[in-house]
Amino acid sequence: MSITRSLLDAVRAEMDKAALKELRSVSIRVGELTAVEPEALRFCFEASIKGTPFEGAALEIEEAPLRGRCKDCGNVFRMALFERNCAGCGGSSIEIAGGNELDLVSMEGV
Amino acid sequence: MHEILIEKKILARNDEIAARNRKALSGKGVYAINMVSAPGAGKTSLIERMAAELKAIGIGFAVVEGDLEGDFDSRRIERHGIPALQITTGRACHLDAHQVSHALPWVFAQTGIELLVIENVGNMVCPAEYDLGEDMKVMVMSAAEGDDKPLKYPAIFAASEVLIINKTDLAPHTDFDIKMARDNALKVNPYLKVFETSCRTGAGVAEWAGFLAVAVRGKR
Numbered sequence: 001m002s003i004t005r006s007l008l009d010a011v012r013a014e015m016d017k018a019a020l021k022e023l024r025s026v027s028i029r030v031g032e033l034t035a036v037e038p039e040a041l042r043f044c045f046e047a048s049i050k051g052t053p054f055e056g057a058a059l060e061i062e063e064a065p066l067r068g069r070c071k072d073c074g075n076v077f078r079m080a081l082f083e084r085n086c087a088g089c090g091g092s093s094i095e096i097a098g099g100n101e102l103d104l105v106s107m108e109g110v
Numbered sequence: 111m112h113e114i115l116i117e118k119k120i121l122a123r124n125d126e127i128a129a130r131n132r133k134a135l136s137g138k139g140v141y142a143i144n145m146v147s148a149p150g151a152g153k154t155s156l157i158e159r160m161a162a163e164l165k166a167i168g169i170g171f172a173v174v175e176g177d178l179e180g181d182f183d184s185r186r187i188e189r190h191g192i193p194a195l196q197i198t199t200g201r202a203c204h205l206d207a208h209q210v211s212h213a214l215p216w217v218f219a220q221t222g223i224e225l226l227v228i229e230n231v232g233n234m235v236c237p238a239e240y241d242l243g244e245d246m247k248v249m250v251m252s253a254a255e256g257d258d259k260p261l262k263y264p265a266i267f268a269a270s271e272v273l274i275i276n277k278t279d280l281a282p283h284t285d286f287d288i289k290m291a292r293d294n295a296l297k298v299n300p301y302l303k304v305f306e307t308s309c310r311t312g313a314g315v316a317e318w319a320g321f322l323a324v325a326v327r328g329k330r
Contacts, residue, residue, distance in 0.1 A: 003239065006121055006123065006124065007120050009123065010118065014114060018112065018114050020112060020114075028120065033264060033265055033268055034238070034265055035234075035235045035236060035238040035263070035265040035266065036239070081261075081264060081298075082261070082297040082298060084297070084300060102120045102239060103117060103118065103120060104116050104119070105115070105116060105117060106113060106114060106115045106116055106117075107113070107114055107116065108111055108112065108113045108114070109111070109112060109114075110111055110112065
């Protein structure tokens, strides 16, 4: 819920900046490793915008997969949640290269 | 119709305040840890146990307590001669950087403080996403929970530097497998430093306090 509040605060600030009056849609990116469940977020978003100037706005959620970067060979690969070996060279020194995202990507409005 | 590209973190505002907290703490030479766990894992008991160990090493610390309601925990900690400030979050299930920023003047008014222990609200979901400005995130889980917890709540284990497996004295009475819990946690985050403690017997607390002391002193 507080993630939704942070999202709406960020949207409001961007709308003021761009002098938009009405929000039509907002697009966000949610990483696989975050504690955010997209469907729960959607539910909170829809509940939060009822009776506000944002009512009726669509929420588009792009899910970002967990990705690892091999420190040995530099290979960046799609990682299963508890995978610890590089798909390229088999090395086991992996750092997380994606999947932590919680980003406001874009929005549409008039 | 206008489409606006933004590409910003949703929690950018929280992160900004957290960065400010980190700078303020650093400027005053105070190391900060953010303790997270499910409710009832024993964070407050662990802090009570840490009081004697850290005192013996000579590290003064203060505690900021996050809870939905009440000041029971801060009163428990104060009984050990440790200054404690309660933040009640009302309905919010976690502390955020803004709430912590309001507690900092109180922290800096305490004398002889090298360490700030922030005890987050008992919750394993949201605290994973909110940076408070701490130097170290410490996850506490207990042997009264499931040893598969790291696999079910990976985000918080991935975000922590330290894992403390508490209530180890209970393990023989439950199906909790300490080695399995440790292995599961390291699968999610191979860089975790893992400690095993019991607040009833005091086992393992000195080892954890010693590690923490090195981190605190290492910052200077």
